[in-house]
Amino acid sequence: MRLEKTLWINSLSLRILLTLVGGILLSIGFLLLFGAIVKDRLPGMNLSERTLHLAQKLEYDGSGNPVGFSGDAEHPHWLYDSLSEETAFRVMDARGKVVLMSPGVRNWPHLASIAELQRRRFEFTTHGVFYDGATEPFEHHGKTWFMQLTVSSRIVSFLHQEFALPFIRLGIMVFSVVLLFVFTLCAYVSLKYALRPLRQASRAAAAITPQSLSDRVPTQCVAAEIVPLIGSFNHALERLENGYRVQQDFLAKAAHELKTPLTLIRAEVETMEGDLVPREPLLMHVAHLARHVQQILLLAEASEPLSYRFQPVDACEVARNVLFFLQKIADDAKVKLIASDMHEKIIWQADRGALFTLLKNLIENAIQHAPAATEIAIDINADSISVRDWGPGVEPEQLSVMFSRFWRGEHRRDVGAGLGLAICREIALAHEWSLSARNSHPGLMVTVIR
Numbered sequence: 001m002r003l004e005k006t007l008w009i010n011s012l013s014l015r016i017l018l019t020l021v022g023g024i025l026l027s028i029g030f031l032l033l034f035g036a037i038v039k040d041r042l043p044g045m046n047l048s049e050r051t052l053h054l055a056q057k058l059e060y061d062g063s064g065n066p067v068g069f070s071g072d073a074e075h076p077h078w079l080y081d082s083l084s085e086e087t088a089f090r091v092m093d094a095r096g097k098v099v100l101m102s103p104g105v106r107n108w109p110h111l112a113s114i115a116e117l118q119r120r121r122f123e124f125t126t127h128g129v130f131y132d133g134a135t136e137p138f139e140h141h142g143k144t145w146f147m148q149l150t151v152s153s154r155i156v157s158f159l160h161q162e163f164a165l166p167f168i169r170l171g172i173m174v175f176s177v178v179l180l181f182v183f184t185l186c187a188y189v190s191l192k193y194a195l196r197p198l199r200q201a202s203r204a205a206a207a208i209t210p211q212s213l214s215d216r217v218p219t220q221c222v223a224a225e226i227v228p229l230i231g232s233f234n235h236a237l238e239r240l241e242n243g244y245r246v247q248q249d250f251l252a253k254a255a256h257e258l259k260t261p262l263t264l265i266r267a268e269v270e271t272m273e274g275d276l277v278p279r280e281p282l283l284m285h286v287a288h289l290a291r292h293v294q295q296i297l298l299l300a301e302a303s304e305p306l307s308y309r310f311q312p313v314d315a316c317e318v319a320r321n322v323l324f325f326l327q328k329i330a331d332d333a334k335v336k337l338i339a340s341d342m343h344e345k346i347i348w349q350a351d352r353g354a355l356f357t358l359l360k361n362l363i364e365n366a367i368q369h370a371p372a373a374t375e376i377a378i379d380i381n382a383d384s385i386s387v388r389d390w391g392p393g394v395e396p397e398q399l400s401v402m403f404s405r406f407w408r409g410e411h412r413r414d415v416g417a418g419l420g421l422a423i424c425r426e427i428a429l430a431h432e433w434s435l436s437a438r439n440s441h442p443g444l445m446v447t448v449i450r
Contacts, residue, residue, distance in 0.1 A: 015194040015223070022190075023183040030179055047134040047149060048120060054089060055138045055147035058100075064141045066091045066100045080104060085129075086155035094144045107131075108150070129154060197222040201230055209429065214241060308351040308430055315348045315355065315380050322359040323378070329364065334372040335389075337363070340379045348450060350431055358427045361420040362387045362446050369444070388445040399437055 058066045069077055080088060080102035088104025098105070107126045122133045133150035197220075204217045216234045219227050320342050330337050348355065359378075366376045366389040374390040394402055403425040405418065428435040428448060437446045 015190060019187050019190040023186050026182060026186070027179055030175060030182075047132060047151065048136060051089075051134040051136040051147050051149040052138065054149060055091075055136055055145070058091065058140075058147075060140060064143060066140075066145065068100070077102075083155065086152045087150060089147065089149045092146045092148070094146075096146075099145075104150075132156075194223065198226055201226070205233065208237065308354060310349055310351055310431075312347045313350045313352050313355055315346045315350075315385065316342045316344055318352065318355050319359055319378060319380055319385075322356060322363060325360065326363055326367065330367050330376070333367050333370070335367050335370045336375045338375050338377050340377075340381075342380070346380055346382055351427075354427045354430070358424050358448070359385070359387075361424050362448075365420055366391075366444070366446075383450060385448045386445055388440055388443055390443040393439040393442060393444045394437065396439070399439075402437060403435065 054069075057069045059068050059070055061067050084102065084104035085107070086104070088102045088108070090098050090101035090105045090108075092098050108131075109124050109126070120135055122135065124131055124133070130153040131150045132153065133148060135146055135148050137144060137146050139145070201217050201219075201222055204215075208215050208217075216237060217230050219230050222230060319339065323337055323339060323342075327337065363376065363378065366387050369391040370376055370389040371391055376390075377386075377388045379386045379388075403421045405422040425435055431450070434449045435446070436449075437444060439445075
C-alpha cells in the first residue's frame with residue numbers, strides 16, 4: 001500500500017496534471033479579478049448599484065430631509081449641472097414628492113403614479129435620446145425615500161468607445177502577457193522539478209562502465225512511469241554482469257589449466273635425447289603458447305576491478321624496473337632505450353603491478369615495431385607518460401582500433417597474441433586514465449594521461 005502511494009506521488013502524469021490545473025486556476029483567478037475591476041470601472045454597467053450608492057451619500061437637515069451630498073460623493077454635484085442633458089437624479093418621499101433633484105430632471109416624463117416608483121428599472125426617450133434609469137428605495141430615520149438616477153445612451157456609448165474599450169483592450173493584452181509568463185514559469189519550474197530524477201538516472205546510467213558493472217541506476221524519487229524502464233535496465237545490467245563474470249572466470253580458469261600441460265610439455269621436450277625430435281622448434285611453439293596463456297591471464301586480471309590495490313607509487317622507480325626488465329630484449333632488437341630524468345620522485349596514485357605491466361607492454365610494443373639502430377624515448381612527468389618509437393607508425397584508420405583485443409601491427413617482429421595494448425587499455429580504464437596514440441612522423445607516440 002505504501003509503495004503504491006509513493007508511486008502515485010512520484011507520478012509524472014500527476015505532476016504535469018497539477019501543473020496544468022494550477023495554471024488554469026491561476027488564469028481563472030486573474031480573469032475574475034480583471035472582470036471585477038472592469039465591472040466597477042465601466043459606466044452604466046450596474047445602474048442600480050450606482051443609484052443606491054448615491055443615496056448613501058446624501059446629507060440631511062435637522063428635520064431629516066435630504067439637502068445634498070457629502071463632500072466625498074462619488075458623483076459630485078457639478079457633474080449633474082454640467083451634463084444635465086446626459087445624466088440626472090432626483091429624490092422623492094413616499095408620496096412621490098420631489099425633495100431634491102438635478103437640472104436634467106426637467107427632461108424626464110411626468111410620474112403618472114406612485115406605483116411607478118416600485119419599478120426598479122425604467123427607461124424613456126426624450127428628443128430622440130434614449131435614457132436608462134433605476135429606482136432604489138432606502139430608509140432614513142424611519143422614513144422611506146426613493147432615489148432615481150438616469151444616464152443617456154449616448155454618454156454611455158461615448159465613454160465606452162473612447163475610454164472603456166481601449167482600457168479593456170490594454171487590460172487584455174497586459175493580462176495575456178502576464179498570464180503567459182506566469183503559466184510558462186509554473187510549467188517550467190514544475191517540469192524541471194519533476195524531470196530532475198530522470199536526468200539524474202540518465203547520468204548514473206551513462207557513468208556505468210565495464211569496470212563498474214556492479215553499479216545500478218537508483219529508482220528513488222523517480223516518476224512512477226519511469227520506474228519499470230529503469231528496473232528493466234538494472235535487470236539487463238545484472239544479466240550482463242553475470243555473463244561478464246562467467247567469461248572472465250572462464251578465461252582465468254582456462255589459462256590456469258593450460259599452464260600446467262605446457263610446463264610439462266616443455267619439460268619433456270627439454271629432456272628428450274637424440275636428434276630424432278626437433279627440440280628447438282617445439283620449444284619455440286611451447287614458449288609462444290605459454291606467452292598467449294600468460295597474456296590471457298593478465299587480461300582477465302586487468303579487467304577485474306577488484307584486482308587493483310591503489311596506493312601512491314613512484315612512477316620513475318617503476319619505469320626503471322621496467323627498463324631493466326626489457327633491456328635484453330631491446331639489445332637483441334638493437335634498439336636503444338632513452339628515458340627522461342628518472343632520478344626524480346614522481347608520485348602517481350596507482351596499482352604498482354598494473355603500472356609495471358602497462359609500461360612494460362607499451363615499451364615492449366615499441367621495441368617490436370622500432371627499426372634496428374633507432375631509439376625509443378620514454379618521458380614521465382606529473383600528469384602523463386609517453387612512449388615514442390621511430391618506426392613506420394600506424395595507418396590513420398588503425399589508430400582507433402589498435403587498443404582492441406587481438407590487434408597486431410603489420411611490422412611487428414614477433415608473433416604475439418595482440419593482447420598487450422588491450423591489457424594497457426583495461427589498466428588505464430581501471431585507473432580512470434586516458435590512453436591515446438598518434439603518429440609522430442616518423443614513429444608512433446602512445447600517451448597515458450591521468
